[in-house]
Amino acid sequence: MANAPHHRAGPHHTGPLTTLAYLVLLISQNIATLLLLPLVIASAVLTLIWVGLPFIILTATLLRTLADTQRRTLGHILHQGRIPSVYRPVPPSGVVARAGAIITDPATWKDLLWLVSTPASVSLVLIPAAFLAHGTLHLLFTLNTLLNLIPNTALYGFYTPTNLPQTLLPLLTGAILLYLAYITTPRAITLYIRFNRLLLSPTEKARLTARVAHLATSRANTIDTQAAEIRRIERDLHDGAQARLVALGMNLGMAENIVETDPETARTMLAEARETTRHALMELRDLVRGIHPPVLVERGLHGAVHALALTHHLPISVTIDLNGRPADPVESAAYFAIAELLTNTVKHSGATHAWIHINHGRNRLVITITDNGTGGADATPGSGLAGIRRRLDAFDGTMNITSPPGGPTIVTLEIPCALSSPKTLPSSATV
Amino acid sequence: MRVVIAEDLALLRDGLIRLLEAHDFTVVAAVDNGPDLQAALTEHKPDVAVVDVRLPPTFTDEGLQAALGARSQVPGLPILVLSQHVEQLYARELLSDDTGAVGYLLKDRVLDIGQFIEAVRRVADGGTAMDPAVISQLLARQDQSGPLAQLTPREREVLAEMAEGRSNSAIAGRLYITEKAVSKHINNIFTKLDLPPSSDDSRRVLAVLAYLNGQ
Numbered sequence: 001m002a003n004a005p006h007h008r009a010g011p012h013h014t015g016p017l018t019t020l021a022y023l024v025l026l027i028s029q030n031i032a033t034l035l036l037l038p039l040v041i042a043s044a045v046l047t048l049i050w051v052g053l054p055f056i057i058l059t060a061t062l063l064r065t066l067a068d069t070q071r072r073t074l075g076h077i078l079h080q081g082r083i084p085s086v087y088r089p090v091p092p093s094g095v096v097a098r099a100g101a102i103i104t105d106p107a108t109w110k111d112l113l114w115l116v117s118t119p120a121s122v123s124l125v126l127i128p129a130a131f132l133a134h135g136t137l138h139l140l141f142t143l144n145t146l147l148n149l150i151p152n153t154a155l156y157g158f159y160t161p162t163n164l165p166q167t168l169l170p171l172l173t174g175a176i177l178l179y180l181a182y183i184t185t186p187r188a189i190t191l192y193i194r195f196n197r198l199l200l201s202p203t204e205k206a207r208l209t210a211r212v213a214h215l216a217t218s219r220a221n222t223i224d225t226q227a228a229e230i231r232r233i234e235r236d237l238h239d240g241a242q243a244r245l246v247a248l249g250m251n252l253g254m255a256e257n258i259v260e261t262d263p264e265t266a267r268t269m270l271a272e273a274r275e276t277t278r279h280a281l282m283e284l285r286d287l288v289r290g291i292h293p294p295v296l297v298e299r300g301l302h303g304a305v306h307a308l309a310l311t312h313h314l315p316i317s318v319t320i321d322l323n324g325r326p327a328d329p330v331e332s333a334a335y336f337a338i339a340e341l342l343t344n345t346v347k348h349s350g351a352t353h354a355w356i357h358i359n360h361g362r363n364r365l366v367i368t369i370t371d372n373g374t375g376g377a378d379a380t381p382g383s384g385l386a387g388i389r390r391r392l393d394a395f396d397g398t399m400n401i402t403s404p405p406g407g408p409t410i411v412t413l414e415i416p417c418a419l420s421s422p423k424t425l426p427s428s429a430t431v
Numbered sequence: 432m433r434v435v436i437a438e439d440l441a442l443l444r445d446g447l448i449r450l451l452e453a454h455d456f457t458v459v460a461a462v463d464n465g466p467d468l469q470a471a472l473t474e475h476k477p478d479v480a481v482v483d484v485r486l487p488p489t490f491t492d493e494g495l496q497a498a499l500g501a502r503s504q505v506p507g508l509p510i511l512v513l514s515q516h517v518e519q520l521y522a523r524e525l526l527s528d529d530t531g532a533v534g535y536l537l538k539d540r541v542l543d544i545g546q547f548i549e550a551v552r553r554v555a556d557g558g559t560a561m562d563p564a565v566i567s568q569l570l571a572r573q574d575q576s577g578p579l580a581q582l583t584p585r586e587r588e589v590l591a592e593m594a595e596g597r598s599n600s601a602i603a604g605r606l607y608i609t610e611k612a613v614s615k616h617i618n619n620i621f622t623k624l625d626l627p628p629s630s631d632d633s634r635r636v637l638a639v640l641a642y643l644n645g646q
Contacts, residue, residue, distance in 0.1 A: 274542050281539045285516055294516045298485065298492040307520040311568050 022077050023189060026196070027125055029070045030118045036062055037115060053099040060102045060111075067111050071200050078197065086202035086210045107206055114199040124192045131181035138174030142167065222394040236287050244280035248273050296335050300325045304335050305356060313346055314354050314371075321359040324419035330395055334358075334367060334415060337388045337399075341369045341411055344384055349373025349409060360419055367413040375407035388413075432478040432555055436461040437468040437494055438513075439486050443538075447481060450541070454548045465493035472501035472508060479555035483538075484514040484521065495521055506530060511554045513538050517564045526559070526639070534560030534596070553596050559639055560596040569594075581623045589616040594639040 036059065043059045046052025068085050075082030088105045091097045102108050141155045145167050154160045161167040202210070255269040288294065296304040302320050309316040325331060338356065345351050351373030358367050379385035379401060389399045397415035434456045438444040441463075448458050460471040464487040472480055480501075486493040498510045511534035512525060525533040534554040540562065541547050550560035569591075582590065585606075592602040599617070603610040617635075626634050 278539050278542060281537075289516065294485075295518050295520065297490075299520070303520060307518050310519045310523075 019077055019189070022073055023125070023192075025073050026070060026192075027122060029066060029073065030122050033063075033066050033070075033115055033118050034122075036066065037118075040112070040115065047099075053095050056099045056102060057095065060108060063108075063111050063115060067114060067200060070196065074193065074197060074200065077193065083197060083200050084202060084207065084210075086206045088209075107202060110199065110203070114196070117195075117199060121192055121196055124188050124195065128181045128185040128188045131177050131184060135174045135177030135181055138170040138177060142171045142174065145170075218393040218396075221390050225391060225394075233287065233291065236283070240283040240287070241280045244276050244283070248276045248280070251276065292332060293335065296331060301331050301334055301358065305338060305358065308335075308339060308342065309356065312342060312354075314342070314351060316342070317353070317355045319355075319357050322419060323360065326360075326365055326415075326417045326419055330365065330415055330417045333391055333395060333397070334365060334413065337392065337413055338367065338369065340384055340388055344377065345369075345371045345373060345409070348377065349375070349407070351407075351409075363416055363418060365413075365415045365417050367415075369411045369413075371407070371409050373407050373409055374405070375403040375409050376405050377401055377403040377409050377411075385411075432552075433457050433459045433475065434551075435459060435468070435471050435475055435477040435480040437463070437465075437471075437480070437482045437486060437497070439463045439483060443483075447541070450544065450547075451481070451551070456551070464488060465497045468494065469497040469500050472497070473504050476505055476508065479509040479511060479551055481511050481513060481551065484512055492521070495524070499524060502528065507532050507557070509533070509554045509557065511536065511551055511560065513541070517562050517568075519565060519568060522561060522565050531559050531635075532557045535565065536560060536562045537564060550596065558596050559594070559635075561594050561639070563595060566591045566594050579624075582620065586616050586620050586623075589613060590620055590638060593617070593620075593635055 039055075039059050040063070043052045043055035046055055064085075064087065071083040071085055087107050088101060090101045138155070141153070144150055144153060145161055155170060159170075161169070251269050251273040255266040255273065258269075259266040293304055295307045299307070302322060305320060306318055309318045326334070342354065345354055349371050351371035354369065354371040356367070356369050358365070360366065377385065379389055379399070385399070385401065392399055392413060392415060395415050395417070397413060400412045400414075401409070402411075403409040432455070434451055436444060436447050436451070436458055438447060438461075444461055444463065448461055451458060459475045459477055462468050462471050466488075468480075468482065468486065480498065482494045482498050484492055484494045486497070495512060498512060502508050502510065506528070507530040509532040510525070512521070513536055514521070515538055517535065517537055522535050525535055532554060534550055536547070536550060540550070553560050579587075588606060589602060592605060597605070599610050599613045603613045606613070617638075620638055621634055624638055626638060
């Protein structure tokens with residue numbers, strides 16, 4: 001069974017070598033940033049005569065890309081995880097408008113601060129590196145003097161030992177330098193990480209502004225979705241059950257009128273009336289299922305997902321480990337997301353087996369749906385997957401899709417929520 | 432025959448009482464919630480119980496749970512469950528103790544009084560009565576492997592009819608074949624599903640169970 005990670009491995013899992021590798025990566029990013037500095041200055045100067053505006057857009061884009069790269073890399077070694085990148089939206093067109101949006105965004109200025117502070121960050125890491133290099137040099141020099149490998153050398157070009165104590169002195173200074181390198185390295189790294197994190201983290205105000213903007217969008221989406229849903233229900237009732245009940249009443253009324261004069265026709269009409277009732281009930285049942293499946297009310301997510309798996313065209317393995325039930329709206333959103341994802345799997349993936357895994361941890365409901373199909377799923381706007389993402393947005397939920405061509409497809413849904421009524425329902429089944 | 436009815440909607444409960452009493456059943460108890468149902472079932476041990484899935488106090492699957500609870504105390508107690516919707520999950524739970532004597536029908540089936548009464552009688556006699564909706568869900572599912580995949584289309588039709596609880600002659604009538612052909616198909620089904628020869632009745636239940644489990 002293909003297993004998706006439910007939570008990305010935390011930074012505390014990284015060893016010293018991994019940290020070192022990330023550090024090298026970070027510093028090379030810093031150096032790349034340094035190369036950007038002249039470009040930024042040039043575009044700033046050019047802006048004074050208006051020619052620089054397009055360059056501002058270009059350099060800002062480069063700067064943001066670099067800053068985001070460093071944010072991501074830092075996220076790998078930070079305990080807090082990835083640093084969020086918060087920029088104000090840039091209008092899609094208009095050079096002046098775009099440059100204006102970039103210049104007035106406080107995040108741009110913070111990025112610039114990060115840019116000009118790059119020499120400081122680099123030298124911070126260079127201090128222990130310098131200690132290490134010089135210490136090693138001193139040791140090698142002593143070794144050379146003792147063995148006389150390369151004759152007539154002088155330490156730093158002037159220090160030439162003539163007697164034994166003078167020969168052994170660099171050994172002492174070398175040891176001190178190496179010790180200094182040993183004790184400054186972790187501090188310098190910590191300081192470097194903190195410094196860059198401070199400069200790259202969005203201000204609290206920017207973070208809150210972005211959060212408010214996100215909430216406004218997701219609320220508008222939620223209201224739209226619900227209004228559309230209510231319209232659909234109204235239309236279904238109006239055209240379906242309601243119309244059938246009218247027909248039923250008419251049939252019964254006519255049967256009542258002719259029951260004595262033409263009992264045979266009356267009987268036919270009564271049979272028709274019964275048939276109409278059956279159709280109306282069938283439509284109402286489908287409608288109810290579309291609003292909120294009865295099995296979800298009766299058995300919760302646990303039973304409903306099992307029931308879904310039972311009636312599905314594909315064999316589906318279900319593992320659910322929940323200590324209670326999420327709130328009703330979350331339960332319903334999760335159920336419909338799962339149902340939609342399974343429908344997608346059947347329609348597009350060509351899979352022969354699917355796996356559903358549901359658990360709850362760190363105050364999040366985590367749902368993983370995996371199939372062994374051909375992959376290539378993506379949430380393009382207007383697709384079913386994008387619809388699911390929009391619905392989960394209302395709960396601050398997220399959807400991650402991993403679907404390389406050739407498969408497998410792994411979709412992970414995470415919805416922040418608490419569980420109520422503690423009861424243990426661990427179970428697993430293959431259908 | 433003695434019947435216990437559990438239905439929380441008074442209108443429907445009265446209708447069921449009237450319907451069953453008109454067909455020579457004696458309603459010994461008619462209750463409207465889960466706890467009362469389980470008490471009535473263990474006290475009266477009726478010939479058959481007609482039970483609504485969703486009952487007070489929780490308005491979830493209280494009726495089903497009470498029925499399953501009573502069946503664990505009175506093994507093989509015949510239960511006919513009525514519901515606004517059908518779930519295979521529930522059908523399996525009802526059939527899980529392998530004793531038959533269960534039915535699981537949509538409430539709509541009450542509209543066809545003749546068939547409904549027949550289903551109640553069949554469950555009281557220890558048979559099964561599964562709703563065609565459960566069966567059609569199963570037929571819609573593609574079985575890629577397993578013994579069920581070996582069945583011919585005709586044998587699958589016969590098994591579907593059997594799962595609904597029909598007798599050989601009823602199946603013959605519905606599929607326009609002779610009773611002899613029906614029993615031949617049924618024997619083939621038993622062989623293909625690897626069901627050892629014992630009494631035909633329990634083999635029928637086992638075949639239906641295998642069918643519902645999609646094995």
